[in-house]
Amino acid sequence: MKILVTGGLGFIGSHTVVELQNEGFEVIAIDNLSNSSIDVLDGIERITGKKPLFENIDLRDKSAVQNFFSKHQDISGVIHFAASKAVGESVENPLLYYENNINSLVYLLQELQRKPEAHFIFSSSCTVYGQAEKMPITENAPIQVAMSPYGNTKQIGEEIITDVAKVTSINSILLRYFNPIGAHPSAEIGELPLGVPQNLVPFITQTAIGLREKLSVFGSDYPTFDGTAIRDYIHVVDLAKAHVIALQRLLKKQNSEKVEIFNLGTGTGSSVLEVINAFEKVSNQKLNYQIVGRREGDVIEAYANTDKANAILGWKAQYSLEEALSSAWQWEQKIRNK
Ligand code: UD1
Numbered sequence: 001m002k003i004l005v006t007g008g009l010g011f012i013g014s015h016t017v018v019e020l021q022n023e024g025f026e027v028i029a030i031d032n033l034s035n036s037s038i039d040v041l042d043g044i045e046r047i048t049g050k051k052p053l054f055e056n057i058d059l060r061d062k063s064a065v066q067n068f069f070s071k072h073q074d075i076s077g078v079i080h081f082a083a084s085k086a087v088g089e090s091v092e093n094p095l096l097y098y099e100n101n102i103n104s105l106v107y108l109l110q111e112l113q114r115k116p117e118a119h120f121i122f123s124s125s126c127t128v129y130g131q132a133e134k135m136p137i138t139e140n141a142p143i144q145v146a147m148s149p150y151g152n153t154k155q156i157g158e159e160i161i162t163d164v165a166k167v168t169s170i171n172s173i174l175l176r177y178f179n180p181i182g183a184h185p186s187a188e189i190g191e192l193p194l195g196v197p198q199n200l201v202p203f204i205t206q207t208a209i210g211l212r213e214k215l216s217v218f219g220s221d222y223p224t225f226d227g228t229a230i231r232d233y234i235h236v237v238d239l240a241k242a243h244v245i246a247l248q249r250l251l252k253k254q255n256s257e258k259v260e261i262f263n264l265g266t267g268t269g270s271s272v273l274e275v276i277n278a279f280e281k282v283s284n285q286k287l288n289y290q291i292v293g294r295r296e297g298d299v300i301e302a303y304a305n306t307d308k309a310n311a312i313l314g315w316k317a318q319y320s321l322e323e324a325l326s327s328a329w330q331w332e333q334k335i336r337n338k
Contacts, residue, residue: 002026002074003247006059006108007081008052009036011191012123012180015240016079018047018189023244027052028072030059030082035194043188059104069111077119077247080108083153086198087297090150101153105160113168119250120172121243124158126232126263126302127151128176135269136232136305139176139261147297158261165258172258173246178232178265178304180239182324183331190331191236200272201233201325204279205332208287215287217272219294224301228272232265232303235319235327239264242315249313265304266317275321282326 003020007013008029014036020027021044029041029052045051057064059082069075083101084090090097105122112118128151129137130144146152161172181201183190196212197203206212220227242264249255270278276287309315319327 001076001251002028002072004028004030004072004075004078005052005081006030006078006104007036007083008054009033009038009040010081012177012236012239013079013081014040014044014189015184015236016081016243017044017052018184019237019240019244020247021048021050021052028075029054030057030068032056032058032082035084037192040189046188047184047186059107060099062107065107065111077121077251078108078112079121079243079247080105081123083123085150087148087150088198090148090153094149097149097153101150102156102160105157109160109164109170112170113164116169118168118170119247120161120170121246121250122157122161122172122174124174124176124261125151125154126176126178126265126304128155128158129302131299132302135301136267136303137263138305139263139308162259170258171250171255172260173250173255174259174261175242175246176261176263177239178234178263178302180236181233182235182237182319182327184237185327187327187330187334190328190335192335200275201328204276204287205328207289208279208283208285208329209332209336211336213288215276215289216292217276217289218292218298220291221294222300224271226271226273229298230269230271230301230303232267232269233275233321233324234264234266234317235324238266238317238319242309242313245313245315260312262309262313263304263306264309265306266321267304267306268321269301269303270321275325278321279325279329282322283329
């Protein structure tokens with residue numbers, strides 16, 4: 001079966017391509033290389049023994065999307081990762097985010113709705129919950145007004161898919177990720193942030209390798225046990241595996257609704273200081289960091305209730321925080337010492 005993975009050379013996309021190929025799917029990856037490297041294809045090949053088919057397509061180009069689908073009529077399912085994801089950049093340049101994250105989605109769905117049946121997995125985010133009232137967060141927690149255009153594109157994306165699924169043959173699963181980190185245990189693929197990383201773990205590994213002088217810990221006055229903010233950090237390989245399971249559920253028509261929603265996290269919250277301590281342990285070195293003020297837009301805590309994914313998808317995160325940080329560190333060392 002041929003599966004289209006948009007953003008297939010990106011961080012989560014590339015790990016998902018690996019897991020799909022491991023399960024025997026034929027993968028065609030689309031990417032515009034705006035935040036990824038063509039070399040990722042070689043990394044995937046070194047892990048799986050096979051290079052996926054690849055096309056350099058920008059999904060904002062409607063006629064390119066149309067041409068792609070008329071050329072590849074045998075696509076059985078789509079996993080849609082291609083999107084911009086930097087919160088700060090989305091505040092600076094909202095139209096870039098609305099164009100990139102929303103137009104692309106609309107063009108894809110326009111092609112898929114022509115099919116007698118279509119299976120669509122969407123990258124959503126725990127950002128839709130904002131600061132949830134109750135921890136851990138279940139899928140029924142209310143959606144909050146988005147704090148950034150990026151977050152808004154995830155909410156709007158979910159709404160678009162839900163509206164479209166009602167009146168078309170599209171079946172969809174929306175996966176709400178908590179904080180994806182880590183790299184493939186082979187260190188052949190991992191995260192490749194452009195410029196200064198905004199996310200915690202790439203900033204930690206770049207500081208440890210000497211690319212950044214020190215990590216700023218944003219806020220130590222949060223109402224948490226050690227004052228720093230709490231997140232649910234999930235290994236990207238666990239996340240990738242969940243995508244394959246969700247896709248198989250759609251392909252086998254096991255879904256009970258046209259649109260199903262699952263949280264993907266570990267179920268455990270870790271504070272920023274806990275992440276730093278765990279990193280120091282696995283890397284066997286001290287990290288240079290200082291506490292600074294809070295970062296605007298950050299929530300105090302967010303960790304997942306994963307009961308629904310555990311029960312219905314039969315999926316549970318397997319890797320520990322230490323394993324995830326260790327794989328991120330192996331990857332950082334590998335790419336810098338090339
Ligand atoms: C953010 C977005 C999330 C998005 C994800 C994409 C929000 C609130 N969160 O997650 O929607 O899907 O990025 O990757 O919009 N931290 C530091 N120092 C740093 C960097 C981060 O202390 O240099 C702290 C943050 O304050 C936060 C934690 O580390 O408490 C995690 O931050 P980050 O990795 O940026 O992820 P989120 O903000 O949770």
